[in-house]
Amino acid sequence: MKELTDLTELKDLTELNVLALSGSLRRNSYNTALLHAARKLTPVGLAIELDHELGGLPLYNQDLDGDTPPESVTALRRRVADADALLIATPEHNASVPAALKSAVDWISTAPQQPLRGKPVAVVGASPGQFGTVRAQLALRQILASVGADAVSKPDVTVFHCDTRFSDDGVLTDTYTIDLLRGLLDALLIKARAAQ
Ligand code: FNR
Numbered sequence: 001m002k003e004l005t006d007l008t009e010l011k012d013l014t015e016l017n018v019l020a021l022s023g024s025l026r027r028n029s030y031n032t033a034l035l036h037a038a039r040k041l042t043p044v045g046l047a048i049e050l051d052h053e054l055g056g057l058p059l060y061n062q063d064l065d066g067d068t069p070p071e072s073v074t075a076l077r078r079r080v081a082d083a084d085a086l087l088i089a090t091p092e093h094n095a096s097v098p099a100a101l102k103s104a105v106d107w108i109s110t111a112p113q114q115p116l117r118g119k120p121v122a123v124v125g126a127s128p129g130q131f132g133t134v135r136a137q138l139a140l141r142q143i144l145a146s147v148g149a150d151a152v153s154k155p156d157v158t159v160f161h162c163d164t165r166f167s168d169d170g171v172l173t174d175t176y177t178i179d180l181l182r183g184l185l186d187a188l189l190i191k192a193r194a195a196q
Helices: 007-011 030-041 071-082 099-109 134-146 175-194
Strands: 016-022 046-051 085-089 120-126
Touching: 016 030, 016 071, 016 175, 030 046, 030 085, 030 120, 030 175, 046 175, 071 099, 085 175, 099 134, 120 134, 120 175
Parallel strands: 016 046, 016 085, 085 120
Antiparallel strands: none
């Protein structure tokens, strides 16, 4: 099999679609802003669509998780299944993944068709603190591994002191972070192509 490492060739193929999930429900979220930045930096060959529906999901409840789960859950599972890859931005809440994101992953993970199994996923995160969501990202990677998703390992995009890296209107201005994001999206493209 031909090795899928030549980005120039990969970018000539059909466009792959990436579903971007933000673990923050906050209106002026840095993590959602990071996804908007990624969207603008998307390499040829990828299209990123932001999902704005996580806040509409109920908290995971096994009593609701039967043959007819809530419509919002079914719709999310479908969007994930239809995506060629995921890009997840996680804030860090008390050194871990925020409840809304964990709950969403739990809902997706119990879908009969297992849409996360083998799914290429890139993880990013932003925090005003000095660790830049390192702990939340580690926790998220552990969760993703347990459901069989295929996470991109490098580069790490842990945006520490994120309040200094965006303009007042939420545009990513930090060139170091922009370069990291570009590198991650290229790595996601390679992984998603290989998974086809
Ligand atoms: C936080 N925050 C935070 N930050 C961090 O770096 N490590 C942490 O453990 C926590 N813990 C934490 C718990 C709770 C309940 C809240 C509300 C916040 C701060 C957090 O990084 C900050 O609010 C970010 O701005 C959240 O991301 P968004 O919403 O801007 O994307």
